[in-house]
Amino acid sequence: MFRTIDRRMLGAAAVAALMLHAAPGFAADEGKPKSLTILAGPTGSSFYATAAGVAAILGDEGVRANAEMGGGTSNVVGVSRGTGELGLTMSIVPSVAAAGKPPFQEPITNVRGIASFTSMLAHIAVAGDSGVQSIGDLAGKRFASQPVGQATALIFDDLLAATGTDASKIDIVRGGLSFQTDQIKDHHSVGMVSVANYPASFFTELASTSDIRFLTIDDALAAKLQELNPGYARAEIPAGTYPGQDAAIPTVGTSMMMIASDEMPEDEAYWLTKTLIEKFKRLQGAHAALARLEPADMAAMPGITIHPGALRAYQEAGVLAK
The missing domain is CATH 3.40.190.10 (Periplasmic binding protein-like II)
Structure with a gap:
């Protein structure tokens, strides 16, 4: 037996469906950023090759990502000021930046760790x-x-x-x-x-x-x-x-590491880190020095506080204790 569906019922069902789709845990693209600029190093360097590899992985996931030339210390300033959403630096740099020692003109304390890639x-x-x-x-x-x-x-x-x-x-x-x-x-x-x-x-x-x-x-x-x-x-x-x-x-x-501002939303940092963990086999091919990279290596970031979103991704992957 067929019955007519009231338009109000149909409208309510549609709204409910949209709300369900947008609810946390149901949206496949939840937290995915629209675009990311990765501050890297000179062309031809492992910094640039790694950033380009990350950009390619994110690009295949639908994120407009690009690598730009930079430097290990200037990238910390750039990320702190919002010039780029992500930046590559080295494990010796964040503590120098936080203390405001030369070449930094003032303390920089608003950057967080996303991933460690390899020893330099x-x-x-x-x-x-x-x-x-x-x-x-x-x-x-x-x-x-x-x-x-x-x-x-x-x-x-x-x-x-x-x-x-x-x-x-x-x-x-x-x-x-x-x-x-x-x-x-x-x-x-x-x-x-x-x-x-x-x-x-x-x-x-x-x-x-x-x-x-x-x-x-x-x-x-x-x-x-x-x-x-x-x-x-x-x-x-x-x-x-x-x-x-x-x-x-x-x-x-x-250690070469990737950083983000502490203002990056937790869901965005989580999605980014989770994607890199899932694609680490591909990341290994970005440069010869990354050939032995494992998720546990990515989670090792001395001298800097890990972004809460990245921390959640590493904990879920089982490479960091909760």
Whole structure:
């Protein structure tokens, strides 16, 4: 037996259906941001490759995401001020920012951790005929660092402080990776510094075309660096990583991490982190250094408070205790 449905009943049913669809836990896209800008690093760097990989994953999920050039310290400022919703930095940077120490002009305490990706190691390359055996030997010579605002510049400053080397005695020139490598190739500088994943393509190319070697950071110097900033970790570049590099290079490392503002909605940070956890196999392909990345590694973010939304995603994934 058929019966006529009253229009008012139909309208009420439609409203109820819409409310059900919008209710928490029912909307498949709940918390999904419409667009995201990811502040990364110089093109050709692992920062940029990682940010581009994240952007591609989010793009396939319907989010307009793009990677933009930036730096490990300037990205903290950018995220704090809303220039980008996400930014890549290193584990040594947030504590410096929170304290308002140089290069930061004031304390920055409104950034939170989303994910940790991989360890970044300090590479200090010098020309084979430079006569430079240690950081102290750079006095009176021309050396290529990166612009203020890059985490590499911060680490180089710490190296100078830890070795008691007067920066004013070094002719420090600053520029991006191409500028730095050209400085060595053209014999304009005795060396360069970069904090990078290994193998870093630009060091592979440089070692293939120029006579270079890498300075080591011994245990005593590493301990001094860790006193300056607990975000440093002991590390080494394995033997054979670069052409002509027959021995392991003792150095220090810091973790690459992605941050967001504390104003990012919890549901948005949750959706973002949950998506990256689910797609971490694809994230592994963004750069060679991410090949062994696991969700538990992503949740390890020393020196910064994890965003509540990201924390919930890691807890649900079983990689952090509730």
